[in-house]
Amino acid sequence: MAIKIIVMMKQVPDAEEIFIDPVKFTxxxxxxxxxxxxxxxxxxxxxxxxxxxxxAEITVLSMGPPAAESAIIECMGRGADRGVLVTDRVFAAADxxxxxxxxxxxxxxxxxxxxxxAGESTTDSGTGHVGPGVAEFLGIDQATYCxxxxxxxxxxxxxxxxxxxxxxxxxxLPALATVLISSNIxxxxxLRLKIDALRKGIEKxxxxxxxxxxxxVGIKGSPTVVGALKIPEERKRAAKRxxxxxxxELVKELGGMGLIKTEEEEA
Amino acid sequence: xxDLVGCIAPExxxxxxxxxxxxxxxxxxxxxxxxxxxxxxxxxxxxxNEKVVGIAIGQDLKAVADEAASFGCDLILGAELxxxxxxxxxxxxxxxxxFIFEQKPNIFLISGSREGxxxxxxxxxxxxxxxxxxxxxxxxxxxxxxxxxxxxxxxDKTIDQILCRKxxxxxxxxxxxxxxxxxxxxxxxxxxxxxxxxxxxxxxKHKILEFKPKTRLDLTSSKIIVSGGLGIGGPKGFEPIxxxxxxxxxxxxxxxxxxxxxxxxxxxxxxxxxxxxxxxLYIAAGISGKIQHIVGxxxxxxxxxxxxxxxxxxxxxxxYFINADAGKAVAKxxxxxxxxxxxxxxxxxxxxxx
Ligand SMILES: Cc1cc2nc3c(=O)[nH]c(=O)nc-3n(C[C@H](O)[C@H](O)[C@H](O)COP(=O)(O)OP(=O)(O)OC[C@H]3O[C@@H](n4cnc5c(N)ncnc54)[C@H](O)[C@@H]3O)c2cc1C
Ligand SMILES: Nc1ncnc2c1ncn2[C@@H]1O[C@H](COP(=O)(O)O)[C@@H](O)[C@H]1O
Numbered sequence: 001m002a003i004k005i006i007v008m009m010k011q012v013p014d015a016e017e018i019f020i021d022p023v024k025f026t027x028x029x030x031x032x033x034x035x036x037x038x039x040x041x042x043x044x045x046x047x048x049x050x051x052x053x054x055x056a057e058i059t060v061l062s063m064g065p066p067a068a069e070s071a072i073i074e075c076m077g078r079g080a081d082r083g084v085l086v087t088d089r090v091f092a093a094a095d096x097x098x099x100x101x102x103x104x105x106x107x108x109x110x111x112x113x114x115x116x117x118a119g120e121s122t123t124d125s126g127t128g129h130v131g132p133g134v135a136e137f138l139g140i141d142q143a144t145y146c147x148x149x150x151x152x153x154x155x156x157x158x159x160x161x162x163x164x165x166x167x168x169x170x171x172x173l174p175a176l177a178t179v180l181i182s183s184n185i186x187x188x189x190x191l192r193l194k195i196d197a198l199r200k201g202i203e204k205x206x207x208x209x210x211x212x213x214x215x216x217v218g219i220k221g222s223p224t225v226v227g228a229l230k231i232p233e234e235r236k237r238a239a240k241r242x243x244x245x246x247x248x249e250l251v252k253e254l255g256g257m258g259l260i261k262t263e264e265e266e267a
Numbered sequence: 268x269x270d271l272v273g274c275i276a277p278e279x280x281x282x283x284x285x286x287x288x289x290x291x292x293x294x295x296x297x298x299x300x301x302x303x304x305x306x307x308x309x310x311x312x313x314x315x316n317e318k319v320v321g322i323a324i325g326q327d328l329k330a331v332a333d334e335a336a337s338f339g340c341d342l343i344l345g346a347e348l349x350x351x352x353x354x355x356x357x358x359x360x361x362x363x364x365x366f367i368f369e370q371k372p373n374i375f376l377i378s379g380s381r382e383g384x385x386x387x388x389x390x391x392x393x394x395x396x397x398x399x400x401x402x403x404x405x406x407x408x409x410x411x412x413x414x415x416x417x418x419x420x421x422x423d424k425t426i427d428q429i430l431c432r433k434x435x436x437x438x439x440x441x442x443x444x445x446x447x448x449x450x451x452x453x454x455x456x457x458x459x460x461x462x463x464x465x466x467x468x469x470x471x472k473h474k475i476l477e478f479k480p481k482t483r484l485d486l487t488s489s490k491i492i493v494s495g496g497l498g499i500g501g502p503k504g505f506e507p508i509x510x511x512x513x514x515x516x517x518x519x520x521x522x523x524x525x526x527x528x529x530x531x532x533x534x535x536x537x538x539x540x541x542x543x544x545x546x547x548l549y550i551a552a553g554i555s556g557k558i559q560h561i562v563g564x565x566x567x568x569x570x571x572x573x574x575x576x577x578x579x580x581x582x583x584x585x586x587y588f589i590n591a592d593a594g595k596a597v598a599k600x601x602x603x604x605x606x607x608x609x610x611x612x613x614x615x616x617x618x619x620x621x
Binding site: 038095096097098100101104105108121123124125126127128129130132133135136137141142144145155157161162163164165166167168169170171172180181182212213215216217221222223224225226227228229230231232234235237238239240241242243244247248250251252254255257259260261262 | 271272273274276293354355356357360380381382384385386387388389391392393395396397398399400401415417420421424425426427428429430431432433434471472473474475476477478479480481482483491515516527529532533539540547548558561562565569570571582583584585586587588589590591595596599600603604606607608611612
């Protein structure tokens with residue numbers, strides 16, 4: 001039987017078009033174009049590679065506003081079989097705890113699975129905490145910072161990229177992996193698959209589907225809060241304007257500061 | 268499977284005391300990030316009139332305990348693994364959470380290294396508390412015994428204060444390099460309690476098959492860094508940058524988008540989600556100066572920025588601003604340095620002959 005893979009995907013705003021409302025401390029994402037979070041594209045590609053080799057049933061799971069539907073359709077266009085969007089106002093403004101809880105509840109609602117693949121971190125909040133948080137809620141093992149994933153028998157064999165080397169680890173299924181942007185080059189969607197996906201549609205789940213107490217989710221279920229904002233205090237710097245013709249003088253100044261090693265000094 | 272439980276706050280916050288620091292270690296040495304956290308932990312514990320407690324896991328913890336004591340740790344709680352050699356999130360999360368349930372710490376600081384970030388949210392979920400990630404400033408509020416943590420906002424320009432008012436421990440991570448290394452204390456006064464722990468069952472299916480060591484570029488102690496951003500135009504834009512870095516005997520840095528685009532590997536990234544650097548000289552070529560980049564390099568002694576936009580935010584963070592094309596200015600700079608070196612040599616030669 002084909003193994004069941006869940007890919008966790010978040011739609012994030014493209015680039016820096018977002019700004020913060022300084023009164024309400026909320027992000028204004030309205031005008032920014034939504035894209036698939038970059039490392040989630042790699043997570044999906046890892047899943048698709050497993051599907052290519054041994055067959056797999058891939059479900060894309062995303063929590064976010066209704067607009068995230070387009071990102072899920074894009075994933076299905078690349079080869080995912082099913083898309084679930086967990087979308088409800090009460091889930092909004094969640095920190096990592098509440099996000100992980102809601103996603104873990106969604107995974108439970110999906111039923112049996114073998115492997116969950118997440119991105120290493122998102123570009124809009126970038127904590128990388130959601131994957132491991134979900135794994136802890138589900139009580140399963142994890143391999144983070146992966147550059148390659150293989151299924152062997154009932155285990156996941158993963159290469160993990162660490163500060164001081166590469167670890168190859170084998171962990172029992174079910175398990176969760178998070179993958180790095182450098183792990184692969186994501187494929188493009190196929191028009192035919194995208195049309196199929198649009199026809200098939202995605203599933204939308206809300207608090208009624210998941211039956212989680214309202215005080216566990218969204219902003220209410222989040223232990224961390226933003227207390228205040230500040231403009232960073234900076235050391236005042238001179239910003240002395242230099243033209244390209246004056247670079248010789250700048251170099252002399254740098255030399256005077258001992259920043260340019262001459263062979264004389266080295267000897 | 269664990270039951271899903273929301274983040275329920277404990278009733279008696281006053282029961283939670285002391286500042287815990289996770290002493291990430293390899294081969295008997297505490298990681299740089301963990302030492303920085305220990306330094307911050309010490310500062311905060313003094314301010315709150317609490318103790319700083321190191322949590323260590325590993326095979327032989329004697330050297331780790333000695334090192335932590337020398338940096339002012341008041342108490343070390345160690346778990347020596349008798350049946351497992353290596354790292355496992357599940358096992359480590361269990362051990363650390365047991366220490367938390369037993370000791371009820373007020374604050375818990377973990378380095379934002381790969382190991383730290385692998386662990387921290389599992390621990391937080393298990394202990395029903397929150398985490399503020401990638402903080403760049405930490406302080407203690409003695410009146411409310413709160414940890415005041417600051418991190419760059421998701422947008423740009425501002426820094427957010429993140430508080431965990433009702434849950435304990437108050438957990439945070441900071442990327443290695445965010446703070447200076449602490450000074451050693453004169454008279455270490457530290458109690459060490461090490462217990463033997465078996466994790467066999469937890470790691471029955473967790474097998475580390477291989478570890479291939481490699482040295483990764485560490486920019487945190489570099490003296491000179493020349494960085495390129497999107498304004499260098501493409502992967503080729505790094506050629507003059509590499510030449511200039513070589514001329515200066517420095518290293519090459521980068522902003523995040525150029526890493527994301529694959530122009531250069533991640534190990535070169537400077538900023539909130541890359542490395543935090545404090546060189547004597549930092550040259551930013553074609554980098555706009557968004558806050559997530561600035562927080563990673565603003566402690567540099569001298570900053571030179573090169574940008575075609577005379578109003579780029581990076582201007583106000585620079586000591587010298589070159590309003591020009593990055594490729595041209597960087598190449599010219601390298602030329603001038605070569606000339607300077609030659610002139611300097613000639614001078615030195617003539618002095619010798621004189
Ligand atoms: C959670 C989170 C974490 C992040 N972490 C990091 C991080 O660790 N590090 C990081 O760097 N960013 C990080 N970012 C991204 C950050 O917000 C900016 O997007 C990024 O720093 C911008 O990179 P840049 O300056 O290279 O590009 P841009 O902002 O696009 O700037 C390019 C600059 O090049 C100039 N330019 C154009 N042409 C030329 C030319 N020919 N010669 C000279 N100059 C030219 C332009 O005027 C412009 O100022 C993070 C963002 C988030 C949300
Ligand atoms: N709202 C979400 N919906 C689905 N997956 C998510 C969501 N938020 C985070 N993730 C997953 O968790 C990873 C890490 O996210 P983060 O902790 O926000 O950096 C992402 O790359 C996604 O795979």
